[in-house]
Amino acid sequence: MKPLQKSEISSSNDDLGEDVRLELYRLQFLLREAEQRAFDLFLQNLVKGTSHLSLGQEAVAAGFAAAMKPGDLSFCTYRGHAHTLARGVPVEQVLGELMGRDNGLMRGKGGSMHLTSVEHGVMGSYAIIGAHLPIACGAAWRAQYKGQDDVSVCFFGDGTTNIGAFHEALNFAAIWKLPVIFVCENNHYMEYTPIGDVTAVPHPAADRASAYGLERIIVDGNDADAVYRTAMAAYDKARKGEGPSLIECITYRHSGHSRADPAKYRPEGELEKWKERDPVKVYRERLLDFGIDKDVILGIESAIKREVDDATDQCKAAPIPSQDIIMTDVYADGGFAWRN
Amino acid sequence: MAELTYRDAVARGIAQEMARDPDVVFLGEDVAKAGGVFKATVGLYEQFGPLRVRDTPISEQAILGAAMGAAMTGLKPIAEIMFSDFLAVCFDYIANEFPKSRYMTNGQVKCPLVVRTGNGAGSRFGAQHSQSVENWCMMIPGLKVVAPSSPRDVIGLLAAAVRDPDPVIFFEHKSLYPMKGEVPDGEIVDTLGTAKIVRPGKDATILALALMVPRALEAAEKLKAEHGIDCEVVDVRSLVPLDTQTILGSVARTHRLFTVEENPRLCGWGAEIASIVADEAFYDLDGPIVRITTPHIPLPAADVLEDTVLPTPGRIAERVRQSLGS
Numbered sequence: 001m002k003p004l005q006k007s008e009i010s011s012s013n014d015d016l017g018e019d020v021r022l023e024l025y026r027l028q029f030l031l032r033e034a035e036q037r038a039f040d041l042f043l044q045n046l047v048k049g050t051s052h053l054s055l056g057q058e059a060v061a062a063g064f065a066a067a068m069k070p071g072d073l074s075f076c077t078y079r080g081h082a083h084t085l086a087r088g089v090p091v092e093q094v095l096g097e098l099m100g101r102d103n104g105l106m107r108g109k110g111g112s113m114h115l116t117s118v119e120h121g122v123m124g125s126y127a128i129i130g131a132h133l134p135i136a137c138g139a140a141w142r143a144q145y146k147g148q149d150d151v152s153v154c155f156f157g158d159g160t161t162n163i164g165a166f167h168e169a170l171n172f173a174a175i176w177k178l179p180v181i182f183v184c185e186n187n188h189y190m191e192y193t194p195i196g197d198v199t200a201v202p203h204p205a206a207d208r209a210s211a212y213g214l215e216r217i218i219v220d221g222n223d224a225d226a227v228y229r230t231a232m233a234a235y236d237k238a239r240k241g242e243g244p245s246l247i248e249c250i251t252y253r254h255s256g257h258s259r260a261d262p263a264k265y266r267p268e269g270e271l272e273k274w275k276e277r278d279p280v281k282v283y284r285e286r287l288l289d290f291g292i293d294k295d296v297i298l299g300i301e302s303a304i305k306r307e308v309d310d311a312t313d314q315c316k317a318a319p320i321p322s323q324d325i326i327m328t329d330v331y332a333d334g335g336f337a338w339r340n
Numbered sequence: 341m342a343e344l345t346y347r348d349a350v351a352r353g354i355a356q357e358m359a360r361d362p363d364v365v366f367l368g369e370d371v372a373k374a375g376g377v378f379k380a381t382v383g384l385y386e387q388f389g390p391l392r393v394r395d396t397p398i399s400e401q402a403i404l405g406a407a408m409g410a411a412m413t414g415l416k417p418i419a420e421i422m423f424s425d426f427l428a429v430c431f432d433y434i435a436n437e438f439p440k441s442r443y444m445t446n447g448q449v450k451c452p453l454v455v456r457t458g459n460g461a462g463s464r465f466g467a468q469h470s471q472s473v474e475n476w477c478m479m480i481p482g483l484k485v486v487a488p489s490s491p492r493d494v495i496g497l498l499a500a501a502v503r504d505p506d507p508v509i510f511f512e513h514k515s516l517y518p519m520k521g522e523v524p525d526g527e528i529v530d531t532l533g534t535a536k537i538v539r540p541g542k543d544a545t546i547l548a549l550a551l552m553v554p555r556a557l558e559a560a561e562k563l564k565a566e567h568g569i570d571c572e573v574v575d576v577r578s579l580v581p582l583d584t585q586t587i588l589g590s591v592a593r594t595h596r597l598f599t600v601e602e603n604p605r606l607c608g609w610g611a612e613i614a615s616i617v618a619d620e621a622f623y624d625l626d627g628p629i630v631r632i633t634t635p636h637i638p639l640p641a642a643d644v645l646e647d648t649v650l651p652t653p654g655r656i657a658e659r660v661r662q663s664l665g666s
C-alpha cells in the first residue's frame with residue numbers, strides 16, 4: 001500500500017476519520033515517549049537487565065492495536081514494550097516491571113522480556129525466537145473451537161522467519177484455517193546481522209507466504225494508516241472464518257538490538273535516511289496536512305508526557321517486591337512444592 | 341471389572357475425560373483416523389469427531405505450542421508426541437514455555453495441558469526411539485511428570501493429569517501397551533503424587549516406575565521363592581509430585597532401598613530419591629541405597645544387546661540378593 005501523496009490529502013477524503021487518526025497518533029507518541037523514558041531510566045541504572053526497544057517501529061504496534069477489538073489477543077516477543085502499551089496496559093506497570101518494582105505487571109517476576117497482561121489481552125512476551133507463533137495458533141484454535149470471535153495476533157521479527165516454529169505455525173494455521181494474524185516486523189536486522197545476509201529470499205515473510213497458500217502482503221511499516229488498513233482487512237478475514245494472514249511490515253529500529261548494542265554494524269547514513277521517515281514525525285505532519293488543529297496535537301502530546309512523567313515518579317517511589325513472592329506460582333496451588 | 345490392555349486403557353482414559361468435559365480436546369500425529377501408531381487411540385475419532393480429535397502435521401513444535409495456546413485460553417488439551425525421544429524436537433515448550441508461564445507472569449497465565457508420549461525400550465527400536473526420558477522433564481520447575489505401570493493406573497492417572505491445573509507430561513511405556521490388567525467399571529480418577537505399594541514386604545524396598553514395576557514384581561517373587569527374601573515393591577507412578585511419604589514409610593519398615601530405573605544411570609530419578617532418603621531417613625537404613633539402572637550409553641537395537649542393558653527381573657533379583665548378603 002503506497003503512502004498518500006500530499007496532494008491527495010484532505011479531510012474530505014479522509015476514510016479513517018479524525019478519531020482513528022488521533023488514536024493512531026496518540027498511540028505512536030505514547031510508545032515513543034514511554035520507550036525513550038525506559039532508555040533514560042536505563043542510563044540512570046534504574047532499569048536493569050536487558051531491554052529491547054522498538055523506537056522507530058511504533059506504527060506497527062499502533063496500527064494493529066488500534067484495529068483490534070477488546071478480547072483480541074496479542075502475543076509479543078522480548079521486543080514487546082510497544083505492543084503491550086498499545087493494548088492499554090498502564091505505563092506505570094510496564095516501567096515498574098522494567099525497574100523491578102512491586103508495581104510492575106508481574107511484580108518483577110518476569111522482567112522486560114516477558115511483559116504479560118491477560119486482562120488487556122496481552123498473552124505474553126516470548127523470549128525464545130518463534131515459540132509464540134504456534135502458541136498463537138493454539139489460542140486461535142480455542143476461538144474457532146468455542147465459536148468465539150476473537151483474533152490472535154502474533155508479532156515477531158524478520159529473523160524469526162528462519163526458525164522452524166515459524167514454518168510449522170504457518171502450515172498449521174493454514175490447514176486449520178485459524179483466526180490468527182502473523183505480523184513480521186522487518187526491521188532489517190536479526191540482532192547484529194542484516195537479514196539479507198542470512199535469508200534466501202528478499203522478503204523473509206512475504207516471499208514465503210505462498211508456501212502456505214497465503215497472500216503475499218507487504219506493508220509500509222512506518223505508515224500507521226497503511227498498517228491500520230491492512231490490519232483491519234486481516235481481522236475481518238479472520239473473523240469471517242477465512243483463515244490466517246501473514247503480513248510483512250517494512251520498518252527500522254532506531255536503537256541497537258538491545259540496550260547493550262550501539263549498532264555500529266549499520267552502514268553510515270542508514271539511520272539518518274530512516275529517521276527522515278520516522279513514523280511519529282511523519283504522522284504528525286500528516287495530521288497537520290489533514291487540517292487537524294495543532295492545539296489538539298499539542299494537547300495529546302502534553303497529556304502523554306504527563307502520563308509518562310507521573311508513571312516514572314510512581315515507579316521510583318514504588319516499593320521493591322517482597323521476597324515472599326519468590327516461591328509462589330510455580331504450580332497452580334500457588335506454591336512450589338514438588339513432593340509431599 | 342474388565343480385562344483391558346494398557347493400550348486400550350489409554351483410549352478409555354481419554355474417552356472418559358472427553359465425555360466428561362467438552363473443553364478436553366486431543367491432537368497429535370496419526371492419532372485420529374489412524375488411531376495412533378501404537379493403536380492407543382483407536383475409536384476416539386469416531387466417538388468424538390474431527391473437531392475434538394485432530395490429526396496434525398509432523399510439527400512437534402506446533403503440536404505443543406498449539407496445546408499451550410489453547411490451554412492458556414480455556415481448553416484442556418491432550419497432545420500426543422509419538423515417541424518420547426521426539427520431546428527433544430519441541431523441548432522449548434517443555435523446558436521454557438509451559439512450566440515457566442505461570443511463574444513469569446505472576447500467576448496470570450495458566451497452562452493446564454497433558455502431553456502423552458510413548459516412552460521406554462524393549463521394542464528393538466534403537467537409540468532414537470527407545471529412550472526413557474522422564475528425567476529430562478523431572479528437573480524442570482513447573483512441570484508434573486507421571487508414568488503409569490498398569491491399565492488401571494493409565495486411566496486413573498490420565499484423568500488426574502487432565503483435571504490437573506498444571507502442565508503434565510504423561511509417559512506411557514511402549515512395552516506395556518499389550519499388557520493386560522483388571523480394570524474396574526465406571527469412572528476412575530487417581531490423585532497425582534501418590535505412590536502405590538504394589539507388593540508388601542519386610543526385607544527391602546524396591547522402587548520402580550513403568551515397565552520396571554512388573555519386572556521388579558517378578559524379581560520379588562523370585563527372591564521370595566529362591567531365597568526367602570521378602571521385598572516390598574513400590575510403584576512410584578508420579579515423579580512430580582513425588583510421594584516421598586510412602587517411600588520413606590516403606591524404607592522405615594524394610595530398612596533397605598533399591599531403585600530400579602530404565603533410564604541411563606547419570607542423574608536418574610533414583611539418584612534424587614536416594615538423596616532424599618539419605619537425607620531424611622539415614623538412620624532407618626541398614627545398608628547403602630542401591631540404584632539399578634541401564635548403563636550410561638545410548639540404547640542398542642539387537643535383542644541380545646537391548647536385553648543385556650535393561651534391568652531384567654533376573655538382574656534386579658541378583659543385585660538385591662548380593663546386597664542383602666544371602
Ligand SMILES: Cc1ncc(C[n+]2csc(CCOP(=O)(O)OP(=O)(O)O)c2C)c(N)n1
Nearest residue numbers: 079127128129157158159160187189190191
Ligand atoms: C531460539 C533463539 N535463538 C536465538 C536467540 C537470541 N536472539 C535474541 S533476539 C535475536 C534476533 C531476532 O531477530 P528478529 O526476529 O529479526 O527480531 P527483532 O529483534 O529484530 O525484533 C536472537 C538471535 C533467541 N532469543 N532465541
